[in-house]
Amino acid sequence: MSEDMPKKNPLSLQIDLKKFEPATEEEKKQQDVMSKSTTFFRDSMKKLFRNPLAVFSIIVLVLILLVIIFAPMIVPYGYSEMLKFNGTKDKTAMNLAPFTYSVNEQKYMAEHGVKLFPHIFGTDELSRDYFIRVVYGTRVSLAVGFFASLIVLVIGVLYGSISGYCGGRVDLIMMRIVDVIYSLPDMLVIILLSVVLKELLDGSTGIIAKLGTNMVSIFIVFGMLYWVGMARLVRGQILSVKENEYVLAAKSIGTKSSRIVRRHILPNCLSVIIITTALQIPSAIFTESFLSFIGLGVAAPMPSLGSLANNARQGMQSYPYKLMFPALTICLIVLALNLLGDGLRDALDPKLRK
Amino acid sequence: MSEEKMLVDVRELKQYFPVRTGWGKVLPLKAVDGVSFTIRHGETLGLVGESGCGKTTVGRTLLRLYKPTGGEFYFDGELVTEKNMPSLRKQMQMVFQDPYSSLNPRMTVEDIIGEPLDVHHLYSNKAERREKILSLMETVGLNAEHATRYAHEFSGGQRQRIGIARALAVNPKFIVCDEPVSALDVSIQAQVVNMFEELQEKLGVAYLFIAHDLLVVRHISHRIAVMYLGRMVELADADEIYDHPMHPYSKSLLSSVPIPDPRIARERRRIVLSGDIPSPLNAPSGCPFRTRCPYGQDDCAECMPELKEVESGHFVACHHMEDAARMKEGVQLR
Known part of the structure; x- marks a missing residue:
């Protein structure tokens, strides 16, 4: 104890300073120990996996993905292949119920004593295996949803960030263009485009011919019309993020505008962008299914969930399961993606929760 | 004058x-x-x-x-x-008022302090960059182990030190x-x-x-x-x-x-x-x-x-x- 301690008045209620001991070096060090460093991303992933609905959606989506990737390798039927018996079309295999065999197939199995691969979802009116058609339809729908969202993401983020960062007159003009695009009736544009594209793309080969002009026009329409929502969102977010002092600090350092946007502004808008993209996929799948349903989707014989549902309409009363399977698949995918999007939103940006 | x-x-x-x-x-x-x-x-x-x-x-x-x-x-x-x-x-550099909003929440301390070095190309290799950053951190009284942490993990005073280190980076x-x-x-x-x-x-x-x-x-x-x-x-x-x-x-x-x-x-x-x-x-x-x-x-x-x-x-x-x-x-x- 040092001598320069103030003297204690015996009547005083003051704490006796002699009772205190100086901290040792080790104890001082303990003060500096900080909790384990976690990044924002790791933290939000932890939150996401604590959300049962989000975990459930992830499981569902992973299962669907596994099925659509591996089922065509296992199932011995093709999506456009009519069932054949002895080299000719098996006429008894039309409109089979799930897990049943046609008369010819039953004969074949009885003769050879082998088991044929079951028709899990039955067959359609052209005696094609329905399960594999639903699998391919899901592939098409998911791919359309994914790529359409990607187009929306790229165009929307680029446009929105330029508009938001530049501000002023540039922002004004760019946003008025967005308003104009927003007011175009999308269905009309899709129908017009598919007519025009049919002329332009006729005779082309490769992937475009396989998908059909309607599909290409869907992508073009997404690229032309649907990015406006994303662009508005990104712009709004950037307008608020760029007011932060760290952006000013970067400017005072002499950082170039493009680097400021890339390093400082976009990473802080990322959560909003991820959430919007996750929610954009189901909406794109919905649009694609709807367009296929009204006959503007993929070209036959390529199936998509919407066109399958449309075809099933004709025999709805006799074969209701043919409508059920694609409809249920759409529901499952859209529901899972929406729940995942909600989960991501809660995990990444708790402020957005209503 | x-x-x-x-x-x-x-x-x-x-x-x-x-x-x-x-x-x-x-x-x-x-x-x-x-x-x-x-x-x-x-x-x-x-x-x-x-x-x-x-x-x-x-x-x-x-x-x-x-x-x-x-x-x-x-x-x-x-x-x-x-x-x-x-x-x-x-x-010329600047130190800002609000230590909470003047540091980018998505960047580590190392990157925040290193940004002026990056922008003005003040190092020839990664090791030199890190060495400079660590010496800056020492100048303002931060530990080397803080380098990989994010700004939100620090107190106001420590954040302001990070801001000062950033300002000092270009000398x-x-x-x-x-x-x-x-x-x-x-x-x-x-x-x-x-x-x-x-x-x-x-x-x-x-x-x-x-x-x-x-x-x-x-x-x-x-x-x-x-x-x-x-x-x-x-x-x-x-x-x-x-x-x-x-x-x-x-x-x-x-x-x-x-x-x-x-x-x-x-x-x-x-x-x-x-x-x-x-x-x-x-x-x-x-x-x-x-x-x-x-x-x-x-x-x-x-x-x-x-x-x-x-x-x-x-x-x-x-x-x-x-x-x-x-x-x-x-x-x-x-």
């Missing part, structure tokens, strides 16, 4: 912001209206004034975060223009400190202010120290400038301005400083100004302070008072200094 070479020489700096009022009408908001001052090498100029008087704008305009409306700024004898600013940024000659301690609590304020002083001794940087805490400013500044409504009203050595404030506004400002001695505080007379600070959109004619000045007379409205050297190194902008001088007795601080 002597003929020695000044590091910072600001002449008639003007910064107007256009404000839209209704249909197509644009009025200039005169945030800074003709401010001149100089700062020597390794000197600290304190800049005080109430909220909205343009202190922060002065600092930001010097660093060209805003495009100045008028005036000249010579840095180390060189006229600063749009063209040579990118290279001059290596010599500047001049740092604008924009209320660097206002957001910190008092015990941390002392640490940070002392660090600013130590860094000045060690590195010889000059500061423009913007603050509204008058005691902190007095502690760190060599000279102090008082601003009111975009104009400089008084500029003098730190002790001189505290002991003999001349402008009525400075007097009232300084009389508001609490004195930690009840006996002196009881005897002291506080000069309480009436009215609010006028809108800089609609500033009074002539002397901007005349509407609240206890000595305001009719001729104050006629013309703007010039910043005149009343005593050696003591500049005041007032038409009626003699009248104001009579106030002296009542407001002496310590």
Whole structure:
């Protein structure tokens, strides 16, 4: 104890300073120990996996993905292949119920004593295996949803960030263009485009011919019309993020505008962008299914969930399961993606929760 | 002012912001209206004034975060223009007020401090970059193990140290400190202010120290400038301005400083100004302070008072200094 301690008045209620001991070096060090460093991303992933609905959606989506990737390798039927018996079309295999065999197939199995691969979802009116058609339809729908969202993401983020960062007159003009695009009736544009594209793309080969002009026009329409929502969102977010002092600090350092946007502004808008993209996929799948349903989707014989549902309409009363399977698949995918999007939103940006 | 070479020489700096009022009408908001001052090498100029008087704008305009409306700024004898600013940024830096919003939450401390090095290409390889960052962190009293952490994991004082390390990264000659301690609590304020002083001794940087805490400013500044409504009203050595404030506004400002001695505080007379600070959109004619000045007379409205050297190194902008001088007795601080 040092001598320069103030003297204690015996009547005083003051704490006796002699009772205190100086901290040792080790104890001082303990003060500096900080909790384990976690990044924002790791933290939000932890939150996401604590959300049962989000975990459930992830499981569902992973299962669907596994099925659509591996089922065509296992199932011995093709999506456009009519069932054949002895080299000719098996006429008894039309409109089979799930897990049943046609008369010819039953004969074949009885003769050879082998088991044929079951028709899990039955067959359609052209005696094609329905399960594999639903699998391919899901592939098409998911791919359309994914790529359409990607187009929306790229165009929307680029446009929105330029508009938001530049501000002023540039922002004004760019946003008025967005308003104009927003007011175009999308269905009309899709129908017009598919007519025009049919002329332009006729005779082309490769992937475009396989998908059909309607599909290409869907992508073009997404690229032309649907990015406006994303662009508005990104712009709004950037307008608020760029007011932060760290952006000013970067400017005072002499950082170039493009680097400021890339390093400082976009990473802080990322959560909003991820959430919007996750929610954009189901909406794109919905649009694609709807367009296929009204006959503007993929070209036959390529199936998509919407066109399958449309075809099933004709025999709805006799074969209701043919409508059920694609409809249920759409529901499952859209529901899972929406729940995942909600989960991501809660995990990444708790402020957005209503 | 002597003929020695000044590091910072600001002449008639003007910064107007256009404000839209209704249909197509644009009025200039005169945030800074003709401010001149100089700062020597390794000197600290304190800049005080109430909220909205343009202190922060002065600092930001010097660093060209805003495009100045008028005036000249010579840095180390060189006229600063749009063209040579990118290279001059290596010599002037800024420390910001809010340690919570001035650090990017998505970047590690290492990247925050390393950004000026990246931008100005001040290293040849990764190892050199890391070495420089670690030595900067040591300079401001941070541990090497903090380098991989994110800004949100630190306390206010530590964050401000990160901000200071970032400013020091390019080895500047001049740092604008924009209320660097206002957001910190008092015990941390002392640490940070002392660090600013130590860094000045060690590195010889000059500061423009913007603050509204008058005691902190007095502690760190060599000279102090008082601003009111975009104009400089008084500029003098730190002790001189505290002991003999001349402008009525400075007097009232300084009389508001609490004195930690009840006996002196009881005897002291506080000069309480009436009215609010006028809108800089609609500033009074002539002397901007005349509407609240206890000595305001009719001729104050006629013309703007010039910043005149009343005593050696003591500049005041007032038409009626003699009248104001009579106030002296009542407001002496310590």
